[in-house]
Structures are given as C-alpha cells and as structure tokens.
Amino acid sequence: MTTTQPRTSEDRSNRPGDWVDTAEGLADIAPDRYNMTIPTDRYVSREIQERERETIWMKTWQVAGRVSELPEIGDWKVYQLFDQSYILVRGKDKRIRGFVNACRHRGNPLCTGRGNSKRFLCQYHLWSYDLDGKLRGILREKNLEPIDKGENSLLEVSADTCAGFVFINPDPNAAPLAEYLGAEVLEMLEPYRLDEMITVMDVREALECNWKVVVDAFSEGYHISGIHPQLLRAITIESEKSRYRFLGRHSVACSPFEVANVDKYGPEEQVDGIRELPETFPSLLRTLPRFEELVDEYRVEGEPLVFPEGVTARTVLQRATREVLTGIGLDVSALTDAQMSDNHGWVLFPNFFMTVRAGEATVILAQPDPGGDPNRCIWQITSVMWLPDEMKDVLRAEPIEVEEPGEFKYFEALQQDYEQMPRQQRGLRNKALDHLTLVSEEVVVAHFHSVLDRYLAESPGV
Template sequence: MAQIAPGDWIRNTVPLDELDFDALNLKIPVERYSSLGFQEHERTRVWMIVWQIVGRADELPQAGDWKVYTIFDQSFIIVRGRDEKIRGFVNACRHRGNALCEGKGRAKRFTCPYHLWTFGIDGKLQGVGRPDLVGSIDKDAHGLVEVPVDTFAGFIFLNPDPDAKPLAEALGRSVIDGLSPYKLDEMTPVGMDVREELNCNWKVVMDAFSEGYHIIGVHPELLSVIDLQAGNSRHGVYGDHGMAVSPFEVKNTANCSVEQQVQGVRDLPGTFPTVAEVLPMFEQMVNRYRDAAGELMLPKGVTVRTLLQQATRETLTLKGLDVSGLSDDQMGDSQGWFLFPNFFMTIRAGEATTIMAFPHPDGDPNRCVWHVTAYMWLPTAFRAEHRTDLVEVTEPGTYPYFLALQQDYDQMQRQQVGLRNRGMKHISLIREEASVARFHAVLDRYLADPA
C-alpha cells in the first residue's frame, strides 16, 4: 500500500452529501435535555463506563502533585507517582470510606484524618493509626482502589470502570494518528482557561459546537470568513468520535478581487487572534507578486489561500514547531474534533480551543459546567511566562469571553428555556447538522439495553 502523505487523511474524509443519513435519527426527543430519569440513565450507562478527560498532564508536573476529579457523586484522586506515571484512585479511605482529598495539592502521602491510615502516592497502604488497636492487617489488600488512567496529546483521561478497554483502543488509530502531528502535548493555555456553570444541559453545549448552521443567526460576522456552501464540509467518522472540516478562506473568492481577499486575511485576527503573528510573513509573500506600481498579480497555482498557508508554515517553523506532519490545508483550515462523550476542539496548526461540558454536580439536568481553554504552541522558554491560570467563575455572566463564544454562551442558555417546555416532544435536525445526529446516535447506542 502506498504511503499516505502527511495530512492526506483529511482529503479522504466523506463529503456531507455522501453520509448515510438513513442510519441517523433527525428527530431527537426533548426529554433527554431536562429529564432527571434520563440523566440517571446517562450516569450509569455512559459516565461510569467511558474514558473522559479530567485535566492536563502538565497540571501535575512533579511527583506527588494531585488533583480531585468529580463526576456526579463519584470522586477520584489523580496523582503523579515517583515513577512519573499518573494514576487514579477512588477518593475514599479503605478503612471506613472517608474522603481523603479536596481540590488539588502536592503530597508525599495521603493520610486519612479520621483514623490516620496513610497511603503512598502509589496507592499502597503504608501504615495505620495505633497499630496496637488494629491488630494484624494485610496491607496489600487494603490499598486505595485504582481506576484506569492514561494520557494522550497532553490530556489526562480517566475511566471509572475498572474493566475498561485501553484508552488507545477507545480512541482508535485514526484519532491518534490524526491529532498527534499537531503536538497538542506541547501546547500551553494562553489567554483563556475558564470553568463556569451554565443554565443548560451538557448536551446542548455538545450540539452547539457540532454544527456551523447556527452561524447565520448567532455569528453573522463570521460569514465573511467561513463558507457555508451546501455540501462544502467534510466529515470523518472514527468509531464513537468524529471530525468535520470546512475550507478556511475569505468567502466568495470567485466574486472578490485579489486585493479584497488579501484584506479579508488582514481582518482575520478579529475572529482568529493567532493569525496576527502570521500576517508579517503573509505580507512579505504577497508583496513579492506586486509590480512596480504596486498592483498585485498572482501567477497560476498561487492564491491568497496558499500564501496564507505558506506564511503559517514558515512562521511556525521559525518558532520551532515541527509542522512536517501537517498538510498545507492544516496550516489554515480549522477542524472541529469531537471525542465522545463531552469533548469538542477546534484545531489549526499551532493553536487549539477546547470545550468540555459536564453534568452539573447538583444533579439538575437543566444545568451543566463547561470548561473552555485556548491553547497555543510556544517555544519552551516562553511557556511558563505566557501560561494562563484557570479561572473559576463564581458570578455568572461576568467573564469577558471573546465575541463568538459570548454569543454561544447566551444562546445555549436561551435554548434550554425552550427545551423545558412540555409541549415540545422532539427537536428536528437538518442535513447540515449531521454531526449532531451522529453524537446522539452514539449516545443512544450506549443507552440501549444490553443484548
């Protein structure tokens, strides 16, 4: 078999018109967004058995660094061991079940404050309070209960199910091979790392970021740079996960002069801030094709889009990022990746924005918690200086999201108001929302009664 060139797997994805719509349900029951019974079903059939992202590996840089992850009423400790391996444990003392930790920290061991039983960061029982009162005890049988934990692309994944299949198998080869060249594990939160409660179901968030159709109503300013031409998007389907990509360029290039297209690229930082660092190189490349009078004449095979791609590649290479595994399309096109159940990411060469949505800890299906982070690739020497710390929003509506994200923030909570109406029995999806339908199809498969 001939070797596939870097990035060519994207061109092998499926155009929208070729997707099998007969296999998708375009009518989604409304109760799944507001029913306590439905959420409890999700809790047992989804959240307790799937791999889910619980943080970044660089949050735990040293041995003994730990953090607590909670999903519904289940609590886990994630800790980096002295052997550099990150492990996960049920957050409960093996003696009487007392919770060991809250929040995050660094420790050489975990000591239960109830009866002073002590556990190593490897989970093994090291000692008990007043051994003379305890008597003989098998320490090997009383260590912390371990749960599967693994890492990929710099993210920490945890699965509450002790019998879960390996993470690599759950993600699949296509996801691993598709995302690895972006060097996500080397990226740093820059500019935004926010966690906030929202008044909507967690699936409303996943739905919103799985389709671009809402741009016409919610983000009209993006219509100048994102082409919503029917059938223009392409889709990759990888088991439970998926990816969608549309060409990233100034809209209606056939009806715009070359100078108008160049100006469109100059305007991109208003929507995609990181494009700003590429503009100096882009301008240099554009000016190579200007005549003595300053008129821009591009030869056959050279377009404003290809110049932006080349400028992006050279700029990132000069910064020190290895982009050899990425195609020219990946220099500019923004792909939307969805990892079941609750992870969405837009990614371009050198940058990514991730959005995760979790059921609200209080159990109300009409509420959730979202976590939004913007990442950039920076040379090692600059990562600590530019790293953005996590912001936990305590007063709803006070965090200054950028325009498009603020628009989504408002719209998703507005949608939940409508979804709570009992007169609504289902929502109706259109073909452009195929990714939304696929998400619910995967969810339905998990929720189906076992054979």
C-alpha cells in the first residue's frame, strides 16, 4: 500500500499536525455523545470473548509485526490469533503475503516461530509450497492419482503494510487496509516517517487481565496522578487543553506537553523539570545536550536565568529536538513545533495504541489470550526510533518473550502500568460490580467502547 507523500516541500502551512489547533476539547464534546457506563461482563465473560473473536478479531485489520522483521526474501514469521495460525512471508517479488499455517493435504502446521526458507515443507508427508503459497511438490506424485496443484495451494489471507507495520485480516472479504484506516489517518501519520524507524525495544508478555483493560489504560491520562506521581514533578497535563479527533473507528488525542508549575517557578526550575524527563522518556537523552547549549545562550554569569518573552523550557526543548533530528538526517519539516515535544496518542481499532512524537514512537498491542481466557491477554511493547545509519545495528533490539512474570523490568511509567492492570482485573471479577462509570477525561475510552459495541451488535443474540 502506498502512503508516502512528497517530502521535499519546506512549506509549513496546512501541516497534518495542525489539527490540534482546531480540534475538539472536552468542553466541545457533549456528555451524552458516547455511553459513559461500560458493562463489566465484557472484561470477564467467556461468552463475550467468543463473540469478540467472531465479530472483531476475525473481521478487522490488526498489526502482526514490523516490516523490518521480514527484510529478506524468504523471511517469515507466524502470527497466532486464538487457535488460528497464520504465516507472514516476504516473497520473491518482495511483497509480504499472509497464509493459513496449515498444509492442504492433512492440515499439519508448516511453521513455528520465525525463520527464512526458500519453500515451505510439511514435515508430515513432505508436500512443499513456494513463497507465493503455490503447491509445488507432492511425495511420490507419479504413483498417485492426479492432484490439481492449483486447487491445493496455501489459503491466502489479506496482508498489507503501512507506516512500517505489517497488518493482517483473517476476513476473506476484508476491505483494503487503506480503506479500513481511512485517508485522514494515513495523512496524519505520514510525516512522522514511522516506516524508517528502527525497533529499539520489542517485548511480549502474558498479563493477568483482559485485553481491553490494556487498551483502556493507555487511552487516558486521568490515572497519572494516582499511578505515575513522579511525572507530576516534571510535567503538567491540563485536561482543558487536551484535544481530540475521532476518525470513525479510530481516534487520536493530544495533551500538550508543559513543564510542571511553569507559572509558579522560574526558568531554572523549568529546565530542571526537563532534565528529569529521561527517567520516563529515555529517548530525550539524545536531545538534552543541545537543549543545555540553547539554555546557556540565555545565561548571564552571576545572574538568574531569564527567558525572553515567548521563550520557555518547552519552546527550547522543541527547538533542540528539531535541530538534533535534522542534524542526524531526519526531515521534520512536515511536523509542527508542538510535535517536537508533544506525544499524540493513537488508538487504531481494535488493539493498537501508540504514542508518537518527532523521531520516536511506542506501540502497545493487546491480544486476547490464545486459550480464550477473558481474564488473560498478551501485551507487546514495541518502541521505535529514527536513527542514523551508523547507529541502527548498535541499537536495534531483538524480540524478547518474557516467560516468568516480573523478570523483565520496563522503564518506570510502563512498569507502573504493568503492575496496575492485573490489579484492576481482580476488581472487575467481582460479580456485584456490573458496570464502570467513566468521566469526561476518559472520552477516548468511551469512544473505543462505542466502536466495540457496534461490532458486538453484529453478533446474533446481542
């Protein structure tokens, strides 16, 4: 799928990131636009999990990995969804295709994990298929009755790529990925150049909570004061300044970054707030040296630091970020100054959450438990960064599968979420609790569940 737009223009008018200047705030969203009460059975009911399987997971486009996982012809990986197994493979024409992971002879799985092959060979009776899924070899074929190879190729499933991600859709009647995502989503994501970013963290782990608990948790900032109090020392999130854009089944939200207590404290305290951020946002380490240099331009020996009108630690950070990224080769001309500092939180239905700012993004995927237990799920954390060529191989991360709970330590804020979500699931299992009550700051959660409602309504008996 082609989503690339011209990148040579220096014209900064009408950039996709300008959407925040005219987008809705909480005051613009009527309290009854979305249902703010969520039934708790959708987090704990196996019956509802089964309906989700048929009406959502088997019908929607979902991220199955990064394009960079399949760089060479013959590279393949298995994508597991409940008890359904699929192969994603890069063919000789360099296109990535998807197939049902089952031999057409007797149904034996062809692959486990990931690898590179010139063909797929079934270990049961040695039938073989090429990278396009065509049946090529049959054991002792001359001694058998004629078999139509064209009618016994691997079963293909829809696969496509966008923004450096591989998507798959099990639905044989799936609309194209570009149509599912929508033109506005593609336009708004393109300037980040996510397809050029390198994976610097890739961790998968089983969690003791429903997959929607994960989506909900990362769709709102209302919990920061309770779960991430350390962030309040460095940044302020003012809900009245948050902006939202609802794009059909998807959404994007932005709470403009601001140094904590900017009105109360002076420039030196603001600068100290920026210095604390790498504890939660490690990628800022590469920007801090230039940030310090720019701050020093405003220092006068023996006098307190003073910023001129219109300059704050935020604007200095934005300038430093733009200069650093441009200096290492990333064209950020299509991104706004605010996108240098502000994370935009994307929810792509059903299970994709991403925070993205200039030069980096963190993606959280939540998959239902392969065994169908509604009280469990798999989460995957993928962080990507734009890096110059000489740093790509040094910082590129290999996938990590966490076997024992707690053996992998995430960075501070993510670790706090990791510990909170199973706690919430334990509370949700109380039978007397039949619904959740959302507040206005959780409007993205409410929008997500309104989309979920529409899909579930397609199931008989709902």
